[in-house]
Amino acid sequence: MTSVDILSPSGSKSGSVELPAEIFDVTTNVPLIHQVVVAQLAAARQGTHSTKTRAEVRGGGRKPYRQKGTGRARQGSTRAPQFAGGGIVHGPQPRDYSQRTPKKMKAAALRGALSDRARHGRIHVLTSVVEGETPSTKSAAALLAGLSDRKNLLVVLDRSEEVSTLSVRNLADVHVLWADQLNTYDVLCADDIVFTQAALEAFLAGRNQAAKLEKAAAQAEPKAAKADKPAKAEPKATAPAALVDADAAGEATDGGFGADSAAPLEDGASPDPAKFTVKGNKDSMKYHVEGSRWYDATVAEVWFTTGEAAAAAGFEPAGGAKAQQVKEDDK
Numbered sequence: 001m002t003s004v005d006i007l008s009p010s011g012s013k014s015g016s017v018e019l020p021a022e023i024f025d026v027t028t029n030v031p032l033i034h035q036v037v038v039a040q041l042a043a044a045r046q047g048t049h050s051t052k053t054r055a056e057v058r059g060g061g062r063k064p065y066r067q068k069g070t071g072r073a074r075q076g077s078t079r080a081p082q083f084a085g086g087g088i089v090h091g092p093q094p095r096d097y098s099q100r101t102p103k104k105m106k107a108a109a110l111r112g113a114l115s116d117r118a119r120h121g122r123i124h125v126l127t128s129v130v131e132g133e134t135p136s137t138k139s140a141a142a143l144l145a146g147l148s149d150r151k152n153l154l155v156v157l158d159r160s161e162e163v164s165t166l167s168v169r170n171l172a173d174v175h176v177l178w179a180d181q182l183n184t185y186d187v188l189c190a191d192d193i194v195f196t197q198a199a200l201e202a203f204l205a206g207r208n209q210a211a212k213l214e215k216a217a218a219q220a221e222p223k224a225a226k227a228d229k230p231a232k233a234e235p236k237a238t239a240p241a242a243l244v245d246a247d248a249a250g251e252a253t254d255g256g257f258g259a260d261s262a263a264p265l266e267d268g269a270s271p272d273p274a275k276f277t278v279k280g281n282k283d284s285m286k287y288h289v290e291g292s293r294w295y296d297a298t299v300a301e302v303w304f305t306t307g308e309a310a311a312a313a314g315f316e317p318a319g320g321a322k323a324q325q326v327k328e329d330d331k
Contacts, residue, residue: 002118006197009131009139011146017125017200019118023207028112033184036109039099040185051091054079060086106184113187122148122192125200128164129155135166144174147194154190156182158198179203257302260309264300276303278310286318287311294318 002024006015019025054060060079067074079086117123124147130136144153153174157164168174177186179195179202187193195203256263262276270276279288279300287310288295298318304310307317 002123004123004125006125006127007143007147008127009129009143011143014127017197019123020204023111023204024114024118024123026111026115028116029108030112032105033109033112033188036101036106037185037188039101040183043098045097047095047097049092050094051088053089053091054081054087057085057087109184110182110187113184114193117187117190117193122150124148124192124194126194126196128161128196129157130163130167133163135163137167137170140164140167141171144168144171144194148192150191152189152191153194154186154192155194155196156199156203157196158202161196161198164196180206257304257313258309260305261313262303264303268299270300270303276305278304278307280304280310280313280315284318285315287315288318292318 002019003016004019005013006017008014057079060077064075064078081087081089129140129143151173155168155174155176156179157176159178165176168176175186175190179199182203262271265271277290279295279298280302281298282301287304287307288298289307
């Protein structure tokens with residue numbers, strides 16, 4: 001850890017504080033800092049710029065002069081891009097410049113910037129900017145001038161320090177931030193960083209709380225994944241063999257469309273060729289009598305005793321009732 005002296009408003013030493021190494025003594029990743037700063041500046045852009053095309057500019061509806069005979073180039077409008085007062089070609093339009101930057105990248109960039117300032121001795125800590133309950137810009141200016149001879153200073157205050165805020169807010173080349181507003185760009189723009197003791201404690205407390213939340217979230221993820229894991233499937237109960245045989249026997253004698261129907265055998269043949277002679281197709285709901293045109297090419301999904309039984313079960317004659325009736329009469 002890096003030790004920094006705590007100075008009183010009079011400039012005398014009143015103690016010291018240890019700066020945590022995980023925040024003020026880490027490796028500075030310059031490309032990461034560049035990416036975060038570019039994203040921060042891009043997000044600050046308003047993006048409301050807008051130019052008018054030739055269709056949006058007022059006027060120019062009349063052809064300026066005739067098409068031929070003037071010796072000049074033909075023109076259809078005085079609002080074309082080549083005319084003064086005309087439309088703008090490919091001009092800027094309103095857009096959102098913001099970039100998505102993960103929180104961990106922002107935090108890492110801020111730690112790198114603070115570590116760079118700490119390694120060069122540019123982190124200062126004060127008990128308060130002024131003494132007493134009366135704001136004094138003159139006293140604040142004298143105190144800050146004694147801390148560093150560099151020009152740009154960043155003063156980080158706690159939100160409860162109203163007197164200190166009023167004392168430094170009107171100083172030139174001094175930028176003021178609350179502890180929860182500290183960011184990479186403002187740290188880089190400042191030559192020295194001045195914390196009040198209350199602001200430093202608030203900043204470190206916020207960082208510690210964020211670290212605790214991240215750790216708790218990381219520990220909760222495996223538990224959640226374990227809870228979401230599907231439970232092992234219970235073994236299915238197997239019906240007794242006698243019941244299975246009974247069901248198979250019932251399926252073989254009943255096709256599901258009444259007593260005049262029967263399920264086909266494994267090879268699709270009729271269970272009783274003398275009784276069940278009409279083939280039925282469940283997908284098309286058509287039936288075929290023996291000797292009809294498509295009878296031999298049809299694989300029976302259910303067998304019927306007669307065409308009337310198939311019609312009663314909701315099946316329709318393939319090729320029409322007349323064709324099937326003729327075939328039945330020819331039998």
